[in-house]
Amino acid sequence: MATYNQAITRDATNDPLVPEPVAAQVIKEMPKQSAVLQLARRATMSTKTNRQPVLSVLPVAYWVGGDTGLKQTTREDWENVTLIAEELAAIVPVPEAYVDDAQVPIWDEVRPSLAEAIGQALDLAVLFGVNKPATWPTDIYSGAVAAGNTQDPGTDLGQSVAYLGREIAKDGFAVNGFASAPGFSWELVGFRNAQGNPIYIPGTDSDFAGRLYGRPLSEIENGGWDPTKASLIAGDWSKCVVGVRTDITFKVFTEGVISDDTGKVILNLMQQDAIALRVVARFGFAVANPATRLNSNAATRWPFGVLNPVPSLS
Numbered sequence: 684m685a686t687y688n689q690a691i692t693r694d695a696t697n698d699p700l701v702p703e704p705v706a707a708q709v710i711k712e713m714p715k716q717s718a719v720l721q722l723a724r725r726a727t728m729s730t731k732t733n734r735q736p737v738l739s740v741l742p743v744a745y746w747v748g749g750d751t752g753l754k755q756t757t758r759e760d761w762e763n764v765t766l767i768a769e770e771l772a773a774i775v776p777v778p779e780a781y782v783d784d785a786q787v788p789i790w791d792e793v794r795p796s797l798a799e800a801i802g803q804a805l806d807l808a809v810l811f812g813v814n815k816p817a818t819w820p821t822d823i824y825s826g827a828v829a830a831g832n833t834q835d836p837g838t839d840l841g842q843s844v845a846y847l848g849r850e851i852a853k854d855g856f857a858v859n860g861f862a863s864a865p866g867f868s869w870e871l872v873g874f875r876n877a878q879g880n881p882i883y884i885p886g887t888d889s890d891f892a893g894r895l896y897g898r899p900l901s902e903i904e905n906g907g908w909d910p911t912k913a914s915l916i917a918g919d920w921s922k923c924v925v926g927v928r929t930d931i932t933f934k935v936f937t938e939g940v941i942s943d944d945t946g947k948v949i950l951n952l953m954q955q956d957a958i959a960l961r962v963v964a965r966f967g968f969a970v971a972n973p974a975t976r977l978n979s980n981a982a983t984r985w986p987f988g989v990l991n992p993v994p995s996l997s
Contacts, residue, residue, distance in 0.1 A: 717802030806907025855975025918987030926967030
């Protein structure tokens with residue numbers, strides 16, 4: 684029987700000789716860095732605890748009554764702002780067989796995501812107090828609310844931001860930057876000042892942060908923003924101090940055990956042929972709230988202010 688339709692062809696479902704190629708690079712969103720680490724003043728910590736003096740009492744000058752009048756005394760005083768380094772960490776275990784069979788370098792893919800997770804946790808704790816260590820002081824949002832530095836978004840969002848900056852200025856602080864919810868810049872693109880100039884200018888390739896009233900605006904895109912509490916935080920970011928005791932470090936383990944908080948062993952790396960990547964970072968945090976000539980009452984003074992949620996962003 685003659686045949687004319689047989690040939691070696693590609694099996695469309697599972698060809699054993701010509702496997703489908705797999706891209707060696709996993710397509711993913713570029714990990715977002717911590718906005719707090721970009722905006723705040725960083726302090727290197729050589730020990731777990733670091734104290735920095737902050738002006739708490741300002742001197743006062745008095746007029747002298749006549750040529751022989753008595754001159755009065757005054758004083759200046761300081762108090763310590765304490766940075767206490769606390770640890771952020773995570774462990775990613777994976778079977779050795781999976782690492783061997785994977786067609787992409789597993790750890791090269793995992794490390795950036797772990798660094799992003801560290802940034803997310805740090806931003807949430809510093810900005811909103813989410814899972815904040817008990818040794819850390821008041822977070823930025825709670826301090827602003829307690830001091831009364833809040834502003835509702837009106838129909839003119841640009842004006843609302845300006846009013847917020849005015850409240851912070853009344854406390855004696857100058858706004859030098861903004862942090863915001865994702866997408867906030869798109870709420871601003873149509874607003875103009877009295878001269879018809881845009882109040883918001885998008886960032887460039889060399890300057891990823893846009894400019895709002897000439898100050899940098901960083902949108903928190905790593906999941907470290909709570910849109911139910913605020914759409915924008917404005918303030919003097921030099922007063923936000925983040926202490927770095929240990930920067931983000933990675934270590935691979937091939938032996939050891941992973942246990943839960945009761946001591947029960949969940950995974951034995953050696954016995955179960957697994958590898959684990961551990962990430963560790965140690966940070967401290969504090970807000971310096973120095974006395975100013977415009978407001979000597981620490982309870983109503985705060986170097987940050989909050990724009991309450993814009994409905995379209997919450």
